[in-house]
Every structure is written in structure tokens, then in C-alpha cells.
Amino acid sequence: AQKVTQAQTEISVVEKEDVTLDCVYETRDTTYYLFWYKQPPSGELVFLIRRNSFDEQNEISGRYSWNFQKSTSSFNFTITASQVVDSAVYFCALSEARTGNQFYFGTGTSLTVIP
């Protein structure tokens, strides 16, 4: 069974629009970690954020914000006032305390920001 689901395969928005990337996860562990990564066309994955299961506070970093809701097992990522440089593939990932360092990645959402 897929532990991390990113249902949106591709999204296109016009520059300056807000966009939300969805991530739904599945785990039986009470201690787990959630991550978002950005993969620009160059290919290297860039770490964006890490959240542990005991911290449901939403986080904002500039134009980026994350909404963690345990009740719906979701960890959504919103980009406000999107820019062309935001065009990339975004991956959500889950790590469980039980399995140590092993990551489970979603299939990614390809975001295109149109100027």
C-alpha cells in the first residue's frame, strides 16, 4: 500500500496565483516525520521542511506554508504568489520511527508556473 499519496500529478498556475500541493500519508506509528522536497529541472532534491508527528503547528517560511493535520493524515504545502522559479517537481515523504531512517516518497507533483 502506498504510504504517501500525492494525488495531483501536474498543476499549472499563472504567476502570482496561490497554489496548494496535497499530501496524504498512512502510518500506524505514533512517532513519524514528514518532509517536503523540491526537485528543480537540474535534478537535485532540495530539502524544504521537516515536521514531526507531535508538532501540528503550521509553519510559514516566506511565500511557503505548510498545513499539518493529523486528523486527516495530511501535510499540504501552499505557495503564495507563485513565481516562475517555483516551477519544479515537489515530493512529500514520510519517515517512521519504527523503520528508522527509511523514507517513503510520494510520486511527486509537477508544478508549472506560467509567466
Add this chain to the structure above:
Amino acid sequence: DGGITQSPKYLFRKEGQNVTLSCEQNLNHDAMYWYRQDPGQGLRLIYYSQIVNDFQKGDIAEGYSVSREKKESFPLTVTSAQKNPTAFYLCASSSGVNEQFFGPGTRLTVL
């Protein structure tokens, strides 16, 4: 600068050949990983190592081999047994349960 290096960036292999992809890190991380990414798809775990001289198979280990003789190095060999090796290969490292840091990747093409 601390980070992860992978070489080569592009690699071409003839069918039936073994090739080795290099991954080096100077972050002093205990754990290292190899992932495979196919076009339009997510990352699939090939092998991972949590400590020197120890490694475990991931979801798609068949046709691949690794070694972890040094903390800094985790080379991946793509053997002739791997039937469809053309892909983008990413190496990563981490410390404890923290985020994984990724290298720039190696794009392998079988001719």
C-alpha cells in the same frame, strides 16, 4: 563546503557491462541511500546503509550491489543483471531521523 558529490553526472553503458556510480559525503552522516528515479515517477529505494560495513536492500535491489567500507563513501554497482538500468540515480545521506540530503544525481543510459 559540506555536501554530497556524485560522479559521473552522465554515464553511458553498453548492454552486458557493469558500471559503478560514485557517492561521497563529507557531512559525517552515518546513513546513506541510493534511489532510482524514472521519468515522471517518484523515488524508489535501491539500497541503504545505516552504518559502515552494513547495508540493507530496498524495494528494487535486484541487479544492483553496494559496499560501505568507509563512512564517507557508498558506491553503487549496476550489474548486467539489471534489465532496465536507464534511469536517474540519486544518492542521499542523513543523520539519525533527520532529513536526507541529496547529491546532484547520475543519469545512466544504456546504449
